[in-house]
Amino acid sequence: MSGPGPTQPGPGANPSLRNRTSGDRDAAEPQETAKREIAPERDHHCESRGGGTDIGPTEWGATVGVGPWEGPWPTDERYDPELLEHGDRRNVVDHYRYWRREAIVADLDLRRHDFHVAIENFQHDHNIGTVVRTANAFAAKAVHIVGRRRWNRRGAMVTDRYQHVHHHPELASLRAYAAEHDLAVVAVDNTAGAVPIERTALPRRCVLLFGQEGPGLREESRLDADLVVSIAQYGSTRSINAGVAAGVVMHTWIQQHADPAAAW
Numbered sequence: 001m002s003g004p005g006p007t008q009p010g011p012g013a014n015p016s017l018r019n020r021t022s023g024d025r026d027a028a029e030p031q032e033t034a035k036r037e038i039a040p041e042r043d044h045h046c047e048s049r050g051g052g053t054d055i056g057p058t059e060w061g062a063t064v065g066v067g068p069w070e071g072p073w074p075t076d077e078r079y080d081p082e083l084l085e086h087g088d089r090r091n092v093v094d095h096y097r098y099w100r101r102e103a104i105v106a107d108l109d110l111r112r113h114d115f116h117v118a119i120e121n122f123q124h125d126h127n128i129g130t131v132v133r134t135a136n137a138f139a140a141k142a143v144h145i146v147g148r149r150r151w152n153r154r155g156a157m158v159t160d161r162y163q164h165v166h167h168h169p170e171l172a173s174l175r176a177y178a179a180e181h182d183l184a185v186v187a188v189d190n191t192a193g194a195v196p197i198e199r200t201a202l203p204r205r206c207v208l209l210f211g212q213e214g215p216g217l218r219e220e221s222r223l224d225a226d227l228v229v230s231i232a233q234y235g236s237t238r239s240i241n242a243g244v245a246a247g248v249v250m251h252t253w254i255q256q257h258a259d260p261a262a263a264w
Helices: 081-086 101-109 128-137 171-180 219-224 242-257
Strands: 115-121 143-147 165-168 184-188 206-210 227-230
Touching: 115 128, 115 242, 128 143, 128 242, 143 171, 165 171, 171 184, 171 206, 171 219, 184 219, 184 242, 206 242
Parallel strands: 115 143, 115 206, 143 165, 184 206, 184 227
Antiparallel strands: none
């Protein structure tokens, strides 16, 4: 998803900051982003593929990540010395460049939204990584894996390290968690009786529950949900990819409840 327009690097970013990354390796684990008040005199820009500046948040630039910090190191404890020394090649927004992982998670915890995401995993669904990555992008409160504990993390692009992920062996465990935390369960499936999400007000505090690629949502999940919503389709296919459906529904929640001014 492209952002609202050209974006400057995060507060206090390294002068060597050249790009925004999406497929970065999570090379040096810890990291800390700089604060503008730490080095207000720096004028930082990102360089695009074409050599211009002020690239958008989904543009990569010519290289991956940023190099070693140039100039005196900041003293804020959120920064990771190894990243300052060797550079930061991780898949994080500019605001979090050079921050320790723990510092990023702590800061994200202050920004997370009131919706959770759950996906069934009784057949090792390969879409789970994509769902986790999207949940991270939209700052979901947490992700819940229902069924098998193991899941393919490749599609997550290491975003699971910054996202709270819970495991539930069965739906009953997820339902108990939702009840304990006062969360409505919103099942997503294009079945008879589902209400169009395009005309539905989603609960602010909720768990968005998705089924697996192929079999879709289990019947017990639909029957036990507080609300079942569908996504409008106009073509010949019977369904859309589970990872895509999750992105559509999450963004619908964002449109209804989130503050656009708080986005990066």
